Amino acid sequence: MSACLMLHGIGPAPERLDPEERSYWISEGTFAFVLDAVQAHGARLTIDDGNDTDARIALPMLVEANLKATFFIPSDRIGTPGYVTEADIRELHDAGMEIGSHGCAHLNWLNASDAEIARDVTQSVERLARITQAPVRSVAIPYGQCDRRVLGVLRHVGIGRVYSSFRGPDVEGAWLARRDCIMADMGPSEINEIMTRQPAAAEAALNFLRIWRHTGNAALWAA
Numbered sequence: 758m759s760a761c762l763m764l765h766g767i768g769p770a771p772e773r774l775d776p777e778e779r780s781y782w783i784s785e786g787t788f789a790f791v792l793d794a795v796q797a798h799g800a801r802l803t804i805d806d807g808n809d810t811d812a813r814i815a816l817p818m819l820v821e822a823n824l825k826a827t828f829f830i831p832s833d834r835i836g837t838p839g840y841v842t843e844a845d846i847r848e849l850h851d852a853g854m855e856i857g858s859h860g861c862a863h864l865n866w867l868n869a870s871d872a873e874i875a876r877d878v879t880q881s882v883e884r885l886a887r888i889t890q891a892p893v894r895s896v897a898i899p900y901g902q903c904d905r906r907v908l909g910v911l912r913h914v915g916i917g918r919v920y921s922s923f924r925g926p927d928v929e930g931a932w933l934a935r936r937d938c939i940m941a942d943m944g945p946s947e948i949n950e951i952m953t954r955q956p957a958a959a960e961a962a963l964n965f966l967r968i969w970r971h972t973g974n975a976a977l978w979a980a
């Protein structure tokens with residue numbers, strides 16, 4: 758088990774964002790600290806939402822650190838102001854980064870029908886695969902909002918790996934991945950703690966119960 762980190766925008770948050778959204782943007786200094794910590798502890802990196810900082814800031818720093826990340830991109834945002842372009846996505850892919858789906862329009866899938874979820878996922882997967890000329894197998898759940906119905910649809914449409922926002926160490930190879938979000942207000946000690954913690958038995962049991970309630974199938978978390 759190791760940590761799987763979830764990041765969003767890097768650098769100063771755009772003025773257009775509300776305070777809640779801004780709390781997900783981390784400074785370049787924090788990103789550099791995270792990269793050092795990943796080199797030391799071996800965590801996985803994921804970056805959501807397709808902000809233009811993926812290509813402008815994250816990519817050069819990842820290449821410099823010789824690290825890889827998975828980028829989850831809402832496909833309707835491609836080429837719109839503040840977000841990655843098709844050329845950016847090809848550049849990320851050509852640099853060895855994994856490209857994953859984050860749906861088309863960053864919908865809350867709990868409020869969508871099965872057919873809407875299936876369409877939102879498959880259309881985004883197809884567009885990203887066309888851009889990269891490579892299969893797209895992974896999906897990150899917008900807002901982390903899911904239940905067993907949502908996960909059932911993702912399984913049904915053949916998604917290879919689903920990245921949730923359930924916290925806790927990730928089991929390599931499990932269909933449903935847990936992630937820890939790095940937030941703007943986190944300092945070095947908090948980030949280090951996420952990277953190095955061993956799950957306490959009580960926390961593991963609580964996690965299991967929470968996952969069971971959401972998915973009805975804790976076996977999803979096993980490798």
Ligand SMILES: [Zn+2]
Nearest residue numbers: 805806899900
């Ligand atoms: Zn998102």
